[in-house]
Amino acid sequence: MRIIGINQEKCIKCEQCVNECRHHMFFKEDESIKFEDPDDTCIKCGHCLAVCPTDAVIAEDAEVFEFEEARDPSQIIEYEYLMRFIRGRRSIRQFKDKEIPKEQIEKILEAMRYAPSGSNKQSWNYVVITDPEKIKFFSDQTMKLLYLLKKALKLKFILRFFVFGGARKLLLDPKNAMRLERVIADYEAGKDVIFFEAPCVIVLHAPSYGSVAGWDAGIALTHGMFAAQALGIGTCNMGFAQEAARRNKKLKKWLGIPKGRKVQAVLALGYPSVQFHRAPPRNELRVKYM
Template identity: 25%
Template sequence: MDVMDAILKRRSTRSFTNKPVPNEVVERLLEAARWAPSGGNRQNWRFIEIRNPRRLDMIKMFSAGLKGDPTLIIAICGKISEPMNLLDIGMASENIMLEAVELGLGSCAIVSYSEGPVKQFLGVPDDLELILVLSIGYPDKIPKPRPKKPLNEIAFSEKFGEEFGS
C-alpha cells in the first residue's frame, strides 16, 4: 500500500469484531514501532501488548476513552521528563497505526485513562510513565473521515502568515 493511502485510510476505530489479532501481526506492529525515528536514536520507549480478555477488560475499566472491545491493546511507556520522548513515542505510535491499516486492522490512540491503576496493573516501573494506549482490532465499522482544515489554513511559505505555494 502507498503510504499516503494508509494515511488517508487511517481512522480512530472504536468498534471491533471479536477476531483475535495473531502473534505474527502483533510482531509486525511492534516492528513498525521499533523502526520509528527517535532523537539521537535513543529508542526510549517500551511497549506492552495485552491480548488476554480479562486483562483487556481491566484496562477498559480504568480507561474512559477506550470504547468498543479491542482484541489487542498496546501500552506505550516512556519518561515525560525527557520532552523528546513524547515526540518519539508519537512517531512510533503513528507507525503502529499505519501498519495496522496495511494489515486490515483499526486502531485508536487513547490518553484518557487513570494512569495510576493502569500503570500498576501493567507492572510499569516507577521511573516510566504510561504515555499512550492504542486499542487495536479488526474493525466492525469503519468511521467516516473527519473534516480536516484546508492546507492553506495550516501551511505557510517561507514565514508564518505567508500564503502557502505563493
C-alpha cells in the same frame, strides 16, 4: 550496538561515514578512514552502517536490514499511493469479536521499532494486553478517572483556582460536561466506552523526563497505526486510558511501569466491523512561509 572500527580491506575511502557522522567520530588520516570514540559519546544512530556502500563499518551486536539496492524512497512508494493510504486510515471504535494472531501483533511492533527517536534513544517499551479480563480491568480503572472528573466539574470554583490555561477552559466548557455524561451513561449501560471491545491493547511507556520521549512515542505510535492498517487491523489512540495509566498508581503498578517512566500512549487494536466510504473533511492548512 557498538561501533568498533573500519574494515580497511572493504573501505573505498568515499568518506560517506565522515560526512554523515555529526559527532566527528570518523575522520580521514594517512589516506585511510578511521573511527575513534575515546569518550564514548557515539549516540549509536547507525547511520554510518547504513550509508557505507561496501559494509566496511564494523559493529558489535548490530542487526542490520539490508536493502536489495540503494533506492530513492520515492521509488518504493509513490506519493499519490501514500496519500491514499494516509487518507484511508480511520480511528476505529467498532471491532469484530476476533483475536489478532500474535505474529500480526509482532509485525506491528516491528514497524514501531523502526520509528526514529531523538538521539536514537529508542527508549520506548511496550506492554501488550490480549486477555479480555485484563483489558476490562484496565477499562474499569480508567472509568474511575472519569468519575473523578465528573465530580470535579460540579465543583467549578475549584477548577477556577487550581486548574489553569487550556485545561481549565476545556473542563469548564459545558459541552464537554454533556459529552462526559453520555460516556458515563453508556458505561453504566454495560458498554465498553474505553477500548470498545478491542481484542488487543498496546501500552507504550518511556522516560518521564523532558518532552522528547513523548514526541518519540507519537512517532512510534503512528508507525504502528500504519502497519496495522496495512494488515487490515484497525487502531485507536486512547487518551482517557493514557491519562488513567499516568495518574492511577494502582494501574501503573499493575502494568509494571518502572519508576522514572510514564505511559506515553495507549493503542487499541482489532479487526474493524465498520467500513468507511470516504475520508472526513480536514481543516485548511494554516501555514506561514518565511
